[in-house]
Amino acid sequence: MGGDQGPSAVVAGMAKSADKNPDIGFILHGPSAVLLPLVKKARLSERCVVREAGGVVSMTDKPSHVMRHGKDTSMWSCIEAVRAGEAAVAVSCGNTGALMAISMLRLRRIEGVNRPAIACLWPSRNPGGFNLMLDVGADIRADQDDLLQFALMGTSYARNGLGIARPRIGLLNVGTEEHKGRAELKVAHDLIAAAAGPSNFEFVGFVEGGDIPSDRVDVIVTDGFTGNVALKTGEGTARLISELLRESFTHSILSRVAAVLALGSLKRLSKRIDPRRVNGGVFLGLNGTVIKSHGSADATGISAAIKLSFKLAHSGFNEKLAARIAVGLAQRQAMLPEEGEATL
């Protein structure tokens, strides 16, 4: 209910996914009076249960308010379906902060996870076409142990979501030299390097902003403040360039003719960097998978988020991630001094 384009875009996206994948079923949360006609019109009645929820979380609601007073909302009901095991994954276009708050409250963090993270896909030069970055905004902070956990969670996501057996992990910094950056980054560098062997990933060390879309790395680890700024800066830059490209092709009659001939090339480019195709920030570190779709997602974007959710559910992603964290945590404990040893 909380997306910019309202429930009709959501139902249109469901219909797209249902067409392509006969194994998908839906539980749709919100006011039945609004949703049932949409579901019927999209001929989804046999594959979609509508669950009545009268309240709606708006984009301006504060997460703390929603946590206290949001029990009747469609968002709450959606997360509750994952908690109860009825749904394998929750997908929402609504308020990110509120979605994370409800998810934390109801699903709880995986044993050993201090801070959950949001992971996003990023168009890149890699063969698969995408890199993975986390955290892009679950929290504004991350200490060295959080960054290690992000590396482990990112490994698990890259393996199950992108099919990369031995992902290359990079830690985002302002330079690639080991002496650069904030103190916690230097400690995290060593922790992640030590975890690379046991957790079967490759650690490429520090990477810079310019490496995010490169083929040097598969997973970029950073705190949620920096990651969110980087994500939005990248989106903003891509938007500016495509607007300028459009203007440049409508500049004169000759350029309009060129544009018609160049249409195929421009479409190929636009498909490659279309943000709708990479729609879906995945919440990692909770007992249940939650996918945050762009608030402005249309049917194509929502269908992309549903496709991703199906893939993750099908691979048993969340159980594997929990196991990966448990192993990583045991290893990290072994690296800490024994009790008493610290005082020697």
Next chain:
Amino acid sequence: MGGDQGPSAVVAGMAKSADKNPDIGFILHGPSAVLLPLVKKARLSERCVVREAGGVVSMTDKPSHVMRHGKDTSMWSCIEAVRAGEAAVAVSCGNTGALMAISMLRLRRIEGVNRPAIACLWPSRNPGGFNLMLDVGADIRADQDDLLQFALMGTSYARNGLGIARPRIGLLNVGTEEHKGRAELKVAHDLIAAAAGPSNFEFVGFVEGGDIPSDRVDVIVTDGFTGNVALKTGEGTARLISELLRESFTHSILSRVAAVLALGSLKRLSKRIDPRRVNGGVFLGLNGTVIKSHGSADATGISAAIKLSFKLAHSGFNEKLAARIAVGLAQRQAMLPEEGEATL
């Protein structure tokens, strides 16, 4: 001497600028045996003094090492010429960290400036074509008072460098709501808002990564860690898109034909976002103007940095910035509780 393309690119850039501007003169620092023939060949002998400096700061030298042992380097000699008042501005393509370290050591900070900042230009939707962001990497930290000073220094730069009488200042955050972000950002928000009237700028409040290239704002204020990541992410995204665009236009014979017709449009776009045209990170907050050109700058890029340096020198920028800081500081002091008052 420290740029990726060596001194011949520097001299070629000087020649370009000298051609366009009869009022420019140069002092070139480095080994005379290498530089004199280049200067002679470029017919710059009458407008360029070569100052002998045998040592070169490499891209991998640590700033602390250069500060202790770098007196014989071309970089040191260049900054020294500004300190002595022989040169109005220093321009270097070399190691950023070392350049900042020598500049801090020899030029010293302007009275009242705690942290100098590096400001860069960013292609944008604004009529002038550029926005301004600082800090993009002078330091990895910035507290609330530093951010206020960045706002004041950015105002002064936008006024004298971009000709914007009343710049719109935005503070970079992960959301535009006032309750979002780190604690120091909330305090900085209020400090900058209070300074807007007396310092004659408009404060638009928090902005997000997507606003950096927008026309909502002229100056984006942030800490050097976040700014550096954003800058490099933007550059990396632009690079990826232009590579994909090139591939897409060489994909088939038809797309190659289209590319020939589209050449004008593509050139217009490329000129608009060409990083060489916005070459030059300006060090703000020191007693003297220092411009850091991209290490990989070619003649066009170096000429752009020289053009910017001429413009800033001509407007008496550095004196105006110092005055702006002095006024801002006095105002900030007036906002702090009087001695003794804090305990009331």
